[in-house]
Amino acid sequence: MKNLRTENKVITYTISKVADSKDMYISVQNGEVEIIAPYNYSNKHIQKIIEEKRDWILKKIEEYNFKNPEEFNGIERNPVKILGREYRIKINYKNINVAELNVEENDIKITLSNTYKRKDNKKVLTLAIDKLYESIAPAEIERAMEKTRILLGYAPEDYKIAKIKNAYAKCTKNIITINPEIVKFNRKTIDKIILEQFLKIRKSCIKKRVNL
Secondary structure, three states, rough: EEEEEEOOOOEEOOOOOOOOOOOOOEEEOOOOOEEEEEEOOOHHHHHHHHOOHHHHHHHHHHHHHHHHOOOOOOOOOOOOEOOOOEEEEEEEEOOOOEEEEEEEOEEEEEEEEEHOOOOOOHHHHHHHHHHHHHHHHHHHHHHHHHHHHHHHHHOOOOOOEEOOOOOEEEEEEEEEEEEEHHHHOOOHHHHHHHHHHHHHHHHHEEEEEEHH
């Protein structure tokens, strides 16, 4: 599989070389571009012809995407949880450069570049879900923090959001670190985890006063 970058578009295509062919053919089927070329055609020569046919190719790809906006290609993966709810992952491939992610009623729809169509894109999906958690976490964690401040009457301001191995929250030197993946849980569970960290800080402060 090869790519041709043209302005802000990327054309992904496969090449099949045929020994007894005299002409080159460009086929756009189901949003995929396939090149059938004579065996003696160099890749550079093939790319030049694709550049000449660029507008036609892009038009055919866009026509397919327009006619099939909801056609998704499933990738096996456990459902993703957000605030206690499970969402199915659906993958769509388009002629784009930047991945897109949308959360709908029961689905997380991720649109990837055609360049990932025949690749192992589990890493790309993991990164996309991580970014989703990171975007949701600040508001949800601050909500839980404020609720706990009101409950305990104690308001440490030093906390941060960062990935933690094998934990959703930890307290070190009176600084709470919250794993953004905490937003997998429902709000009741998030509140409980935050409360536990507050109690650890308060317990630590009491110990310091006793030692003094």
